[in-house]
Amino acid sequence: MAIQIMSAAFTGIKGVIVTVEIDITRGLPALNIVGLADISVKESRERVRSAILNSGFDFPVNRITINLAPADLKKEGSLFDLPIAIGILLATKQINVNDINDYLFIGELSLSGKLKKVRGALPVVMEGIENKIEKFIVPTYNARECSLVKSAKIFPLDDLKQVVDFLNYKDLMPYERGKDIEILINEELDYADVMGQESSKRAIEVAAAGGHNLIMYGPPGSGKSMMAKRIPSILPYLSQEESLEVTKIYSVSGKLGNNEGIVLQRPFRSPHHTISRIALVGGGNKIIPGEISLAHTGVLFLDEILEFKKNVLEVLRQPLEERKITISRVNGTIEYPSNFMFVSALNPCPCGYYGSYVRQCSCSEYERRRYLSKLSGPLLDRIDIFTAVNFLPYNKIISKKNSEKSSIIKKRVMEARNIQEKRFSAEEIHCNAEMNGKLIKKYCHIDKKASKILELMYSKFALSTRAYSRIIKVSRTIADLDGSENILDKHIIEAVQYRKFIDEQIV
Template sequence: MAISIYSSTYNGLQGVIINVEVEISRGLPAFNIVGLADTAVRESKERVRSAIINSGYDFPLGKITVNLAPADIKKVGSLLDLPIAIGILAATDQINSEGINNFIIVGELSLNGDITSIRGALPIVIEGIRNNLVKFIVPTVNALECSLIEKAEIYPFDTLNQVTTYLKHRDMLPYKNNCVNRKKDSNMDFSEVVGQNATKRALEIACAGGHNIIMFGPPGCGKSMLASRIPTILPSLTYEESLDVTKIYSITGKLHPNEGLIVNRPYRAPHHTATKTALIGGGSQLVPGEITLSHHGILFLDELLEFNKTVLEVLREPLESKQITISRCTGSVVYPADFMLVASLNPCPCGYYLSKVRECTCSDHDRIKYLSKLSGPFLDRIDMFSFAYAHNFNEMTSTTKEESSESIRKRVEAARQIQRKRFALEKLNCNGDMSGRHIRKYCTVDSAAEDILNRYFNKFPFSMRIYNKVLKISRTIADLENSKDITSSHVVEAISYRQFIKGDVI
């Protein structure tokens, strides 16, 4: 008789419940795993064999067949070691199999029978709850992560022997999570940045409305320093957002065992040598890339023009659709990519064009060639541009106290609260997510503002997309001032953030 045990794998960011069916029959000794298993699952045969023997049990000499159902779903990872081992022991009557189908069992086995950590434990628990399976046997290392879901009954273990003892006696209460998730204090603050008030204002607007922004200016003016402090003025993650981010880091194995629910917004800053796969994800296992790891957070691209042009172009789809679809011969997955893009660049190869630090040594041809890496469609997806100037001596020696991140964050959170109320019935988080339909509904302007837009359009013709971006930025500026209406001053300031390098409105 075949023994059937519930276990799970994952596809993308979703857990998938599977049945591990074990049957032992007479015949020449063999150990076969069927059901579209990847290499890590197929290699579990040797880990399971050694773990059973080193735990003091007998390994059967007959023909062992393990079926992973449903057979048309690819099974990935080493998390099926433990259910396969339990299935073999139950099929040979070495342990009691009564009530075993009440559990979802996952875990990787070492050769001596220890249970080691797995990836994707949180999505597995969420999927189990959806299927009315509330009891989970998991590695101890993953206990805190799994217990984030209130309805789940988590039973963590360190060894195979502990699992078999529990299945025999059922003498253990579920794991209780006593961890309190607190936002980690940052040792960085906007008050440490001298000057750059215009760029600070631009970043405040970008954070308040979820707008993508590029900072440009000479080397050493503080662009990277400003970017690294953006998380300190962003609003806190909601519970749903925290759960989404934690699932992503669980799947990728980047979740610290003692971290629990991630409450800080992600901040990712890949090097400019990063490949397309590193940025958007992919590979043989279709793993998430940097844009997914930045979900609900910040993706900072320092020295933007040093990135390969083809790498930058792959950002166009996720910037527009807030997700990325990765299709390979091994399958297809859709990963979320709702991030705020922040980038910095020098205005020319030498870096000193438009600065008063030193004379630019680049020709017009050099500057045009340098900036050609940024295509028109890519720039169309950037909401704001801000020039960071070189400091003068008086600013560097000034003792004036700069505004702190806390005071800026209060204004940002107040503006986000206004947007949450506005979009309560819409599937939107902030102004930056508005489509044309929402812009027509929520971004009406008065006659004076409309006249200003008309004059700028006649002087600097721009696309419908740019027109919509100006209105979205204007709406955010109005929210920061707690203004119901978009006035001409809001529109003028919004247009000023569309000036790039030579001051042209784009």
């Protein structure tokens, strides 16, 4: 009679229950795996055989058929090693358990029988709970992430022998996660370490407050990436729901460290400009999330954005618009969340010193425009704020005055975010940057004086309609930071400053 063991796989960041059926019949010794298993699953034959023998059990000299159901789901990865091995031991009566289907098993086996960490354990456990399975046998390395699901009883074990002993004697209590994992917040990076640069810090604060995308430009070495790295320190804390979602992404990417349970900090991802399209958006043979999903709820920072290949930058279009990415596969599509704050940095010209007082720029007007023209197009359309970062004047460097701490800036950002949450409680958006034309009309009341100024700017700088709505959105955020219900002239004037670079250089 065939034996059934519960296990699971995942697609995107969602778990899917998989039943592993094991049937042993008489015949020439063989082990076949059926049910849309890819090469990585088929390799499990060799691992399971060695693991069983090296753990002191017998491997049957019969014909073994393993069926993974549902058959229409493509299975990849090594997390079926453990359920297969347990199934074989049950079918050959080397263990005797009557409540085997109360448990869900995942784990990769080494040749010696050790349980190795697997990708996607968190979504698998969440799916198990959905399907009324409460007990999970997982590799010890995956214990912490699995324990995030409060109602799950997690039994983390080190090797096949331990799993068998546990099934025989049930002599373990479920894993309890320690308090230590709650305090993984790394507060090291702080704006207090950034001297001067007040106007850029202000621009960053506005961007963080309204969820606006941002470009910083300035000569090499002026501290652009130093400032970008600190953005997560002023963004609101992750909600529990967000934390869990980010952790799922890191779980299926295999990027949770052994000691990490949950991602409690907004991620900051800064891929190098040589990154491939697939590494940026996700996909590939193993289908894993790309940098844009690893940056979900946090910051995606592209330093020297003009060095990135144009076709790589173009794939950012969908995620920037829809806040998720859809990857097509032979059998269906996979979706990963990718809602991030997009921040990038660039030199204002090929030599880097245009507009700087430190050194004379040696580029011609033509060279400069050609250089910046790489930026044009759809990507540029999604940037609300541009800010110049300059070298510090000497008196700032020697000044002993302390810079403002991130925690103080964060407080203001969170107040502005709260105003927006209330404002959009009846809408499907959360922050000002997400407003469309209709919502701008509905929620952005501009007073008379401010509207005069806007009119003046409009004609003076020949602003495009798109630039116009961006200025209003950013003014809305500045007014929120100011605690002002109406958008006043000073808010408009500040918002226009954040477009100076782009309207003068590129339009």
